[in-house]
Amino acid sequence: MAKKGSLSITSENIFPVIKKWLYSDHDIFYRELISNGCDAITKLKKLELMGEYEKPEEVEYKIQVSVNPNEKTITIKDNGLGMTEEEIDKYINQIAFSGVQDFMAKYKDKANEDQIIGHFGLGFYSAFMVADKVTIDSLSYQKDAKAIHWESEGGINFEMTEGEKTEVGTTIVLYLNEDSTEFSNEYRAREVIEKYCAFMPVSIFLENETAEPQYDTIEKDELTDKDKVIETVIEPAKTEEKENEDGTKETVEIEPSREKYKILRRPVALNDTNPLWNKHPNECTEDEYKDFYRKVFRDYKEPLFWIHLNMDYPFNLKGILYFPKINMEYESIEGTIKLYNNQVFIADNIKEVIPEFLMLLKGVIDCPDLPLNVSRSALQNDGFVKKISDYITKKVADKLSGMCKTDRENYEKYWDDIAPFIKFGYIKDEKFAEKMGDYILYKNLNGTYLTLQDCLDENKEKHENTIFYVTNEKEQSQYINLFKEEGIDAVIMPAAIDNPFISHVEQKKEGVKFLRIDTDLNASFKEEVKEDDEAFKKSSEELTELFKKALNNDKMDIRVEKMKNTGIASMITVSEETRRMQDMMKMYNMGGMDMSMFGGAGETLVLNANHPLVKFVLEHKDGANTEKICEQLYDLASLAHGALSPERMTKFVSRSNEIMMIMAGQKVE
Numbered sequence: 001m002a003k004k005g006s007l008s009i010t011s012e013n014i015f016p017v018i019k020k021w022l023y024s025d026h027d028i029f030y031r032e033l034i035s036n037g038c039d040a041i042t043k044l045k046k047l048e049l050m051g052e053y054e055k056p057e058e059v060e061y062k063i064q065v066s067v068n069p070n071e072k073t074i075t076i077k078d079n080g081l082g083m084t085e086e087e088i089d090k091y092i093n094q095i096a097f098s099g100v101q102d103f104m105a106k107y108k109d110k111a112n113e114d115q116i117i118g119h120f121g122l123g124f125y126s127a128f129m130v131a132d133k134v135t136i137d138s139l140s141y142q143k144d145a146k147a148i149h150w151e152s153e154g155g156i157n158f159e160m161t162e163g164e165k166t167e168v169g170t171t172i173v174l175y176l177n178e179d180s181t182e183f184s185n186e187y188r189a190r191e192v193i194e195k196y197c198a199f200m201p202v203s204i205f206l207e208n209e210t211a212e213p214q215y216d217t218i219e220k221d222e223l224t225d226k227d228k229v230i231e232t233v234i235e236p237a238k239t240e241e242k243e244n245e246d247g248t249k250e251t252v253e254i255e256p257s258r259e260k261y262k263i264l265r266r267p268v269a270l271n272d273t274n275p276l277w278n279k280h281p282n283e284c285t286e287d288e289y290k291d292f293y294r295k296v297f298r299d300y301k302e303p304l305f306w307i308h309l310n311m312d313y314p315f316n317l318k319g320i321l322y323f324p325k326i327n328m329e330y331e332s333i334e335g336t337i338k339l340y341n342n343q344v345f346i347a348d349n350i351k352e353v354i355p356e357f358l359m360l361l362k363g364v365i366d367c368p369d370l371p372l373n374v375s376r377s378a379l380q381n382d383g384f385v386k387k388i389s390d391y392i393t394k395k396v397a398d399k400l401s402g403m404c405k406t407d408r409e410n411y412e413k414y415w416d417d418i419a420p421f422i423k424f425g426y427i428k429d430e431k432f433a434e435k436m437g438d439y440i441l442y443k444n445l446n447g448t449y450l451t452l453q454d455c456l457d458e459n460k461e462k463h464e465n466t467i468f469y470v471t472n473e474k475e476q477s478q479y480i481n482l483f484k485e486e487g488i489d490a491v492i493m494p495a496a497i498d499n500p501f502i503s504h505v506e507q508k509k510e511g512v513k514f515l516r517i518d519t520d521l522n523a524s525f526k527e528e529v530k531e532d533d534e535a536f537k538k539s540s541e542e543l544t545e546l547f548k549k550a551l552n553n554d555k556m557d558i559r560v561e562k563m564k565n566t567g568i569a570s571m572i573t574v575s576e577e578t579r580r581m582q583d584m585m586k587m588y589n590m591g592g593m594d595m596s597m598f599g600g601a602g603e604t605l606v607l608n609a610n611h612p613l614v615k616f617v618l619e620h621k622d623g624a625n626t627e628k629i630c631e632q633l634y635d636l637a638s639l640a641h642g643a644l645s646p647e648r649m650t651k652f653v654s655r656s657n658e659i660m661m662i663m664a665g666q667k668v669e
């Protein structure tokens with residue numbers, strides 16, 4: 001007698017809601033059904049160990065997925081512990097469905113952004129996302145169990161009858177709805193299974209029922225019990241014609257005739273049942289780590305190094321985080337952290353669990369203790385999840401600081417590549433910043449790597465608590481030369497992240513100030529000018545006026561100095577604050593804003609009173625070429641500081657030509 005019933009779904013509207021809500025990842029049904037199969041096999045293995053079940057020798061635990069694109073069906077077959085009629089009634093008719101009800105009651109009003117991670121908790125019911133009709137055929141491992149057939153159309157009513165299954169396990173068939181036929185395509189199926197099930201603990205095989213069988217030919221001694229021989233192939237002996245000494249020809253055998261077997265292509269499991277993260281770090285070789293990286297992230301550049309996380313207490317967490325090699329000039333940093341729950345893939349880059357800055361790395365994390373069927377916002381406020389995230393941060397900081405202390409050579413070698421991660425972490429994560437602050441390196445003008453304390457110590461006498469930095473070695477070369485001449489050091493900080501990074505260091509290290517190398521003229525570059533040097537004061541004022549007039553800019557900031565280096569006539573310096581503000585604007589794409597609101601863009605034209613040209617200008621205020629010299633000095637200073645605007649560049653080139661004409665004694669029009 002068939003048992004019929006109505007699954008206790010109270011809301012008739014449940015389907016449209018689930019469908020809409022799950023629209024983005026319908027494919028999770030594969031994960032849910034395959035992981036149920038894995039669980040069933042794991043349980044049966046335990047029963048076997050306990051002596052409560054004896055596995056027939058020929059049986060190999062596995063999950064077989066078969067797709068049939070013609071019939072639009074998917075069959076998922078496991079040889080796990082199976083279910084009796086009572087169990088189907090309990091676990092499928094009541095629990096699976098009531099689980100869905102709870103789940104929906106909790107989430108149906110929630111907006112999309114508050115999804116649960118990877119839609120866990122739908123379980124068996126997710127089959128109805130893609131199928132109109134679902135059947136279950138199950139035979140329990142229990143003695144004298146009867147095979148059961150269950151089917152449901154639409155997931156509201158079911159019918160349960162005696163089944164015909166003869167092997168222990170469960171077979172589920174999905175009859176796909178019109179919108180979901182793609183999942184019976186072999187390649188799509190492979191893609192989804194490889195995404196979610198790549199590390200599930202039981203071998204998963206995929207077959208296409210409609211595809212022609214494929215064959216391989218193997219050597220006789222390669223044959224195993226599992227191979228299905230289609231035919232024996234006799235490969236004829238290989239011969240060669242040979243000329244004898246007496247000129248006659250002879251055919252000789254160089255390889256004897258061989259028997260080979262044509263066999264049905266051996267199925268290959270889609271998954272790796274024992275992922276590397278489960279092994280103890282001491283047992284993993286360097287090659288294994290690299291292979292794993294290549295396979296999982298399909299990145300053929302070798303990672304720099306990795307951190308193997310392995311923790312059992314107070315929570316269970318395993319994983320491997322790789323620091324990838326990045327070419328900063330051409331690539332943006334895009335990492336991926338894959339999150340697993342007992343080898344079942346959940347999702348990439350779950351920011352609630354994994355500290356944001358680590359998302360720049362590539363890695364896998366398996367945390368069986370993670371609460372999954374809660375919303376993302378609940379996860380964010382979960383103390384336990386916070387602990388996991390803190391643990392990961394701590395481990396990464398420990399590894400990096402340990403490396404800096406004990407393997408400084410390699411640490412320096414990797415530094416340029418890992419600096420962006422570390423600086424980003426320093427900005428984003430207070431705890432990480434605390435642990436890593438002393439292990440952040442600064443490359444100085446000689447290419448030596450210093451810690452912040454080293455930088456402060458070496459500069460203590462000349463400029464206590466101030467660190468000069470270079471953002472562009474080419475554009476700032478004039479200043480670099482000046483610094484080198486005076487034996488003053490600076491550090492190279494060329495990356496976009498350096499700008500916010502130094503602001504954070506300044507906030508955390510009270511008193512420390514970073515100044516870009518072109519910010520101001522350090523006292524050591526100048527000769528001392530006496531307070532009461534009236535003559536200097538006067539000539540400064542005159543020069544300032546003269547330049548303002550020549551450059552037709554009343555607001556320009558001009559300063560006259562007596563520089564020790566008499567080779568430099570003019571320079572531009574930029575106020576640190578203004579420049580940082582401008583850089584920030586650029587970063588946030590607000591470049592269009594009027595920079596003059598920052599008082600002439602914070603630029604100061606510095607004139608060296610010791611330079612003959614400047615002296616000449618002062619002595620020939622009304623000279624025929626004085627104005628040109630002033631303009632030229634300003635443009636040269638700007639050029640040495642970066643670039644000229646297109647308009648000024650045009651004028652500069654034509655003026656330079658005029659100057660050469662004058663040098664050549666030609667008449668200038």
Ligand SMILES: Nc1ncnc2c1ncn2[C@@H]1O[C@H](COP(=O)(O)OP(=O)(O)OP(=O)(O)O)[C@@H](O)[C@H]1O
Nearest residue numbers: 036037040082083091092096121122123124125170
């Ligand atoms: N292939 C199977 N073999 C044996 N039992 C199964 C199988 N599939 C499902 N079950 C039983 O049905 C129950 C309900 O399954 P369902 O997938 O809905 O939820 P779950 O696996 O318990 O939890 P989750 O929501 O996390 O998936 C399972 O706990 C299991 O007891």
